[in-house]
Amino acid sequence: MKWRALAWLWAALLLACALLLVSQLRNAEFWDTRITALLPASDQGANLQQADRQLGGAFEQRFVLLVGGPAPLAAAQSLQQHLQAAGLGRAQAANRPDQQLADYRYSLLSDQLRGAESQAWSARALNRLLLPGGSETLTRDPFGLLDSWLEERFNGPLRLRQGLPTLQHDGQLWVLVSGEISASPYQLAVQQQLQASLEAFQAQWPRAQLLRSGLIFHAAAGAAQAQREMSTLGLASLLGLVLLFWLVFRRLRTLELLLVPIGCGLLLALPLTGLLFGQVNLLTLVFGVSIIGIAVDYALHLQCQRQLVAEQPGRRFWSALLLGLVSTLVAYLVQLITPMPGLRQMACFAALGLLGAWLTVRLWLVNWPLATHPATAAAAARLAPLRLRRGQRWPWVVLALLLLLALVAISRVQFSASLQQLNPSPPQLIAEQQQVQTLLLQPGGSRYLLVSAADEQALLQRLESLDAPLQQLQASGELSAYTHAARHLPSLARQQQTQRLLRERYQQALPALRAASGLPERLQHQALAALEQAPLLQPAQWLNSPAGAADAALWLGQQASGDWLALVALGEASPAGVAALQQLAAADDLLYHDRVAALSAQLARLAHSMASWLAVAVALLVLLLVWRLRLDAWRALLPPLGAVLLTLGCLSLTGGIGLFHLLGLLLVLGIGLDAGIFSAQEPDSAAAWLAVSLSCASSMLAFGLLAFSATPALHFLGLTCLLGLAFTWALVPFARAEGCGHSH
Template identity: 75%
Template sequence: MTQRALAWLWAGVLLACAALLVSQLRQADFWDTRITALLPASDQDSLVQQADGQLSVAFEHRFVILISGPQPVADAKALQQSLRDAGLSAEPLTNRPDQALSAYRYGLLSDDLAAADNPQWLKRALTRLLLPGGSEALAQDPFGILDSWLGERFGASLTLREGVPTLQQGDQLWALVSGELTGSPYQMATQQKLTSALADFHAQHPQAQLLRSGLIFHAAAGAAQAQREMSSLGLASLLGLCVLFWLVFRRLRTLALLLVPVACGLLLALPLTGLIFGGLNLLTLVFGVSIIGIAVDYALHLQCQRELVAAQPGRSFWSALLLGLLSTLIAYLVQLITPMPGLRQMACFAALGLLGAWLTVRLWLARWPLSVHPATARSAAIIAPLRLATGQRWPWILLALLLLAALALSVGRLQFNTSLRQLNPSPAQLIAEQQQVQSSLQQPSGSRYLLVSAADQQGLLQRLERLDPALQQLLSTGELSAYQHPARQLPSLQRQQQNRRELRERYQQLLPQLSAASGLPERLQQQALAALDEAPLLQPTPWLSSPAGAADAALWLGEQPHGEWVAVVALGDATAAGEVVLQQLAQADDVLYHDRVTALSAQLARLAHSMASWLAAAVVLLALLLGWRFRGAAWRALLPPLGAVLLTLGCLSLTAGVGLFHLLGLLLVLGIGLDAGIFSAQEPDSEAAWLAISLSCASSLLAFGLLAFSATPALHFLGLTCLLGLAFTWALVPFARARRLDHSR
């Protein structure tokens, strides 16, 4: 088949990929944002998955705002109305289920009231009698059992002022605005609505102080930060690349041609990877962006070769470019045999992208009419002297010392750090606000919890009740900021019957004394006793299916396939001592402690360790391949990639550790370093190769190295690795091109 026919065939393949991609993007489930989807299925416990799913649905859409200032109640009403007008729900979080629980009050007895003596009960009833409607309330609930229960469960410190929940902390009064989003917190439209509403509120109420809690605030902050960095770092990178390529090539058409392989590589990789794996994880897309630097590398080598050496490069050039592709593919494809679905998907994406870029360079760009500008030759002449002089020893001694130091640091100090908390891009102020809100309202975050199981519904509620004293102790000592479980609002039937027996004894002892002290008729005693005897018990099913029990329903996992019943104890922040107690509670067979952040960090660690191990295996294979190809000159091909990786690891060992995004950066460094090394070994005296290598390193530094200045941790780690690694790659190429140690010549 002729080159022309192959070029048209490649165009047809890309058109088919474009059509496939369009159809895939219309599928709602094409993109996957779950990190757990990148892990082996055996690592994902189904019960934990169910709990994570229910908690995510329950907590992701909620938000809470505390307002303080000269008029917090009026400000809260204004903000509530503003959020409603914006199409966001803003209903009070603290709507207490008074009416829903009224009929079941006699089975609900607060700990404080149970511990009180008879005189305290009597005093409480007489105090309630003085309130408006006191005589009617005396017949229904003479001792305020329901109010005491709700106050203990839903926060006695919250009081209603003009229908707005308020919280008094010292001299400061906070009004509470809360609700549930009508849209996803990750949707840009929802974020923009909330951000605009809060901005308008700040403009109209400049003296109001706001404390925010909710996933949407973190998502909006991350999106705003990304937009700022796109307009600053992105613009700087784009301008830098345009200036760099313009200074060297001076042709707009050439600048556009350099991007064609990148676009074609992504066009091949996106739909085919999605087709193979049934979708695409966003982390894979982040990883796949790293192929851009290598894809541009192919085009740069071709352009420099055509302008400085020959309009139609010969077999030697294409064999070097093909070897560069194959060696980089080995680094990626070796990960296809790992047990990690995430690594296999990433490797497939990168391999397809690089293959698409290489084929585009070979079949299209090589046939494109050449337009030469003298600036290219001048640029090559400027950097041509940047090579080691024959006979110089001190640069080699310095290089050996640096490599030995990097090796010692890597072996002695390098460690993995895949903590998810380290990757949290949220501003410190927003994190502090959320912690203050959760602490003030005693709200669990949903990021850590206990899974409790039992043989049946009532056994499950009883087991939760037995855990309560230990959790309450942690709460009272400040070792735990908050906790919540269904049995706090839904006592077991055993506990309800016990409460009713105690209430009956209290009624029989205290109602005559209350009537005598208050002068109320005796018939009210009979009505109160009759109401106690006739009251129903609170059952799980009606409570969990009611609007008042919606929060508990999110913590109720129900009956499992093996017949056990499971519920969640949602926990707030815990101190180190609190973590120890929680771990001790989880030593029981029917209790499991799960920290979602720690678990995801561990999963990322496994992903990073697996990637590092298979990357090391790929390096060994590459060393054997390049040793076979170049024999005595193999050191030229290996020095830029392996030396740069080693020096970068040595520098990173002085930081907090190496994580997943550092490894993604190292793969980019390895790929560009391999191309640089192969062309240095193939054509050590070629000015075209040296110019292409320099442009490749410089362009990748501008595209990825600037990310080192990003405030987003993941991008910062990726950028820092590229900044160091690509700088080292370029600095090592003169050693690989040196005449002094070329024993093969």
């Protein structure tokens, strides 16, 4: 009666989970496509964390497209219309700095004019007088101050054609089209909206070339890849399992029974993980779908026991099955202690899925009708001879040599901190982004200088003082580009100095200019009056304007400590350039930060931490199994621990061991424990050996297929599991060896 009540309670819980899942799937933000969700909270200082957030946020919302091919101007206008129709376009005129800075032309002076003699100023003014409306320019801007400033500070490689920014490179005209999104670039709806706009454009302009740059393109590529692999790898795994189980059991009812725990495990894991974490990462789902290789183990052991052993499963069988669940959960749940939220989510998903599968087997499947077929007993009979006979010493010698070689290889292993394991973007997209940044001479945002000062104006002056060394690095080719707020927002002291210089130039050059041009004297007085009344450009005015949005992203402002902070965004730098930047940042008010290098160092620390937790998991499992199995503990430990050592030895020969290799080893440990425990509990049982073999094969189908994933993290995890599970199965005959007495 007690078990029947629990079975109904389990059914009610699954029904509640189904209703919860339906409500969650209605929320567009339920799925999280961020690969960065795998990363831990930063251990950097508060200022660096704020700088990373602000710089990252500025790059997150924007994207840039370069349009080439035949008729690029017309194509770019069409693309702009498609994006604006989808609410993703960005009006080019809204961000024109000439409109924002027109009133402050007397506070801005290009380096070219600042260093020019009076004669050069006069010649420039005479040339401007020959232009249409030249007499008006004498009053408004006789020397073309604003034009000179804008050309030096803003244009870079871009030139306006038909109102669109363009650049020329290797005989190809490229037209820049920029866009902006209001929501997160990781939202599937936003990604699909942008993709639909681009597809409509490509259909209309099939010969147009597009270069893409922006986080949303990388997020969309990662999401599409995760969805693709979820369907292809998950489907391949499922079909492989169905074929395997059909060959052994030959009954449709048996296949249905084996799949029920998988479905129930996923039904429990998915909504509860979403409830605990707020969202479910698509990588978690790809990883979670592969737990079917373990979830089916419990049903396999029950099926083989009921079909090949005359009596019903007894206390010893359920004890072994429970011990297998507990030990596997220990291996998984150790990951909850890691500082990586993505791994904690995966661990939680896997643990809930396995618990759901185990409860389904214990409460439901044990009471369902049994369907048998002679093929099952025949398969068990063919596998039965695969165990070591009494007196066979050479296999043990070979195993000892292999383990010794593995230990030697492991002693030389190195941890890989390559960011490749976190970058699922296709190489073509990465190349396009780099090409766009190179053509536009834009800093990539991965490295910067953090500058501090006591007040707002002191901060602007400190930024201005960095121009000379940074321009020198840029001129020597050691630094590709740099930018900071003071490039477009001079300090008040510099603006006042500019106005003093302009008064001198006006007094010297305007009379000669008026005499040479024959213009009335009143225009000269009006020009001098306009200069005297010129306002100064205040930081708030520029940073809050649309044209100053890019500089606002580099301006952190006043902190709680009272200090003022700003960023200098840096482009690609050579090793000599990096050394020069680090030397420049030796000053107390400067800090050089390379986000990629910092992330690599963080991954290396996490890999060492994961290795430590792997050792902790092993120690806990050894204590648990020695306490539970006494003298037979070696049988349970040999398959998982031997597989971990041999896999580590193989991986160390192929290169560095990364974070996801170590995660795979944790999974190998958990999966191998089931095989080891049943080998210890039932070393002579043909049913247990068949179930263990099917378990290893099904787990290799599920996890091993991840080795073919194009997502580096899942590829490394899958390769590790493929090797580890093969070694696990090969070591089970040693654990079942005859002549190594076991206790009952």
